[in-house]
Amino acid sequence: MTAAAIGASFRPNELEVRPDGSGNLLGSLCRSCGAHFFPIREACAGCLSEDLKTVRFATEGTLYTYTIVRQSTPAFEVPYALGYVDLPEGVRIMGQITGVEFSDISIGMPMVLVLEPFGTSEAGDALTGYRFRPADVTSD
Amino acid sequence: MTDVHILGVGMTRFGKHPESDATDLGSAALREAITDAAIDPRALEAVYVGHVFQGMVTGQRILAQVGLAGLPLANVENACSSGATAIREASLAIRAGENDVVIAIGTEHLTNKFSGALTPDPSDPEAAVGATMPGIYAMRARRYMEEFGMTREQLAAIPVKNKANAARNPLAHFRKEITIKDVLESRPIADPLNLHDCSPVTDGAAAVILMSDTAAQKYANGRAVRLAASTLRSGSVDVEPTSMTYEPLTWETAREAYEKSGIGPDEVDFAEVHDCFSIAEVLRVEGLGLFEQGSYPWAVERGEANIDGRLPINPSGGLLGKGHPLGGTGVAQVVELVRQLRGEAGDRQIEGARVGLAHCRGGKAVGIEGAACTVQILIR
Numbered sequence: 001m002t003a004a005a006i007g008a009s010f011r012p013n014e015l016e017v018r019p020d021g022s023g024n025l026l027g028s029l030c031r032s033c034g035a036h037f038f039p040i041r042e043a044c045a046g047c048l049s050e051d052l053k054t055v056r057f058a059t060e061g062t063l064y065t066y067t068i069v070r071q072s073t074p075a076f077e078v079p080y081a082l083g084y085v086d087l088p089e090g091v092r093i094m095g096q097i098t099g100v101e102f103s104d105i106s107i108g109m110p111m112v113l114v115l116e117p118f119g120t121s122e123a124g125d126a127l128t129g130y131r132f133r134p135a136d137v138t139s140d
Numbered sequence: 141m142t143d144v145h146i147l148g149v150g151m152t153r154f155g156k157h158p159e160s161d162a163t164d165l166g167s168a169a170l171r172e173a174i175t176d177a178a179i180d181p182r183a184l185e186a187v188y189v190g191h192v193f194q195g196m197v198t199g200q201r202i203l204a205q206v207g208l209a210g211l212p213l214a215n216v217e218n219a220c221s222s223g224a225t226a227i228r229e230a231s232l233a234i235r236a237g238e239n240d241v242v243i244a245i246g247t248e249h250l251t252n253k254f255s256g257a258l259t260p261d262p263s264d265p266e267a268a269v270g271a272t273m274p275g276i277y278a279m280r281a282r283r284y285m286e287e288f289g290m291t292r293e294q295l296a297a298i299p300v301k302n303k304a305n306a307a308r309n310p311l312a313h314f315r316k317e318i319t320i321k322d323v324l325e326s327r328p329i330a331d332p333l334n335l336h337d338c339s340p341v342t343d344g345a346a347a348v349i350l351m352s353d354t355a356a357q358k359y360a361n362g363r364a365v366r367l368a369a370s371t372l373r374s375g376s377v378d379v380e381p382t383s384m385t386y387e388p389l390t391w392e393t394a395r396e397a398y399e400k401s402g403i404g405p406d407e408v409d410f411a412e413v414h415d416c417f418s419i420a421e422v423l424r425v426e427g428l429g430l431f432e433q434g435s436y437p438w439a440v441e442r443g444e445a446n447i448d449g450r451l452p453i454n455p456s457g458g459l460l461g462k463g464h465p466l467g468g469t470g471v472a473q474v475v476e477l478v479r480q481l482r483g484e485a486g487d488r489q490i491e492g493a494r495v496g497l498a499h500c501r502g503g504k505a506v507g508i509e510g511a512a513c514t515v516q517i518l519i520r
């Protein structure tokens with residue numbers, strides 16, 4: 001992907017999109033107890049410390065569970081696969097699943113974060129969001 | 141401190157009400173509750189009204205309609221627990237000694253506002269990637285099947301049971317029995333959940349009148365049922381990913397209700413639980429400690445949760461059968477408990493019921509495994 005093709009992040013507080021097309025989900029690390037949170041929080045739910053730091057999360061995780069959504073709001077074209085992916089930091093992230101036949105999705109699959117076009121801004125500019133795809137499938 | 145008693149219940153038919161709105165429905169439930177309690181409407185001292193999507197001061201509109209405007213009133217929003225939270229607030233006013241007679245109303249007119257899947261608030265990060273409420277429960281169902289070996293047919297047996305109960309409830313949204321095959325062949329919503337696994341979009345309202353010891357002695361004539369506990373908790377932020385097949389929030393809310401009432405889970409005779417989806421009933425009854433984790437689908441197969449079973453669950457038809465008008469739901473559960481405990485439940489009467497439990501739980505925000513949860517324990 002070229003830099004010019006990358007739209008701005010669909011939600012900059014949660015997804016960092018860099019000009020080279022790479023990106024990470026953003027969250028908070030509690031410097032006091034080490035807990036991680038998604039999205040960014042102002043205080044730690046574990047120890048109430050306010051000494052939190054914004055961090056980039058790892059892009060690999062494991063599929064905890066999933067569904068195929070067949071009825072949704074007008075903002076989303078159905079059907080689409082939706083899952084929860086557990087990241088090594090100890091956060092569980094919901095995201096759509098891409099790059100795999102619905103029938104080949106299974107709990108426990110290793111997954112990787114991918115950045116993809118994800119809707120448009122109010123001004124009509126293309127935005128970049130995230131999905132997960134199975135880690136053993138090569139991107140095209 | 142005074143006990144809290146419920147005397148006076150009212151409930152509209154649940155279903156589609158194209159000719160009326162949330163104010164009309166709430167007014168009708170209020171009037172019926174006053175008639176049922178056989179009190180002068182002027183005896184009411186305070187009002188709590190639960191609703192979610194009905195806009196500002198719906199409670200005041202109800203009072204204006206029935207000539208009672210001017211009473212202290214709070215509108216309560218707590219997602220699907222709004223009506224149950226209104227009951228809790230009313231019970232606190234009585235326990236605190238502030239009031240002797242308080243009405244809690246829950247009302248919602250949804251069919252003119254929604255069709256299809258409810259979602260978390262659009263600002264939520266999960267809504268932004270395509271979360272729907274059926275989708276989230278479908279994922280919990282998938283995980284439960286993986287962990288405990290529940291089959292799709294076992295899951296389908298829950299709407300079959302609840303709609304059979306609803307068929308015996310003249311106020312229920314659905315009055316037709318269905319089969320497991322009907323569930324499996326209904327329209328897919330979010331795999332593995334189909335249309336019959338999901339509670340419908342429903343209009344309806346319910347009301348209950350709560351009283352102190354003093355007021356109950358004055359009005360009750362032995363018809364009052366004691367509200368032994370009414371507990372509320374809100375969901376906490378997970379410090380690490382937790383099981384989506386077990387509900388600590390439901391257990392903590394229930395544990396507090398068991399402690400306050402002195403009633404253990406083994407003493408509960410029947411329960412109305414928040415079966416917004418088929419899988420939700422499994423997660424609720426196991427979270428409440430009424431059935432062991434990983435056991436409920438098999439208990440349903442054995443008929444244990446039927447009206448004539450060991451521990452009837454959702455004799456009213458539940459949200460799946462009776463319908464789910466968000467704000468109305470928690471109050472309607474308590475109406476069912478009162479009617480069962482008084483022996484006034486008609487074709488769906490549970491023989492000898494003495495202790496009933498109602499559970500509501502609703503709302504979703506990112507990182508929070510359930511926004512608001514309530515448990516009420518009623519004793520005859």
Ligand SMILES: [Zn+2]
Binds near residue numbers: 030032045046049
């Ligand atoms: Zn901390």
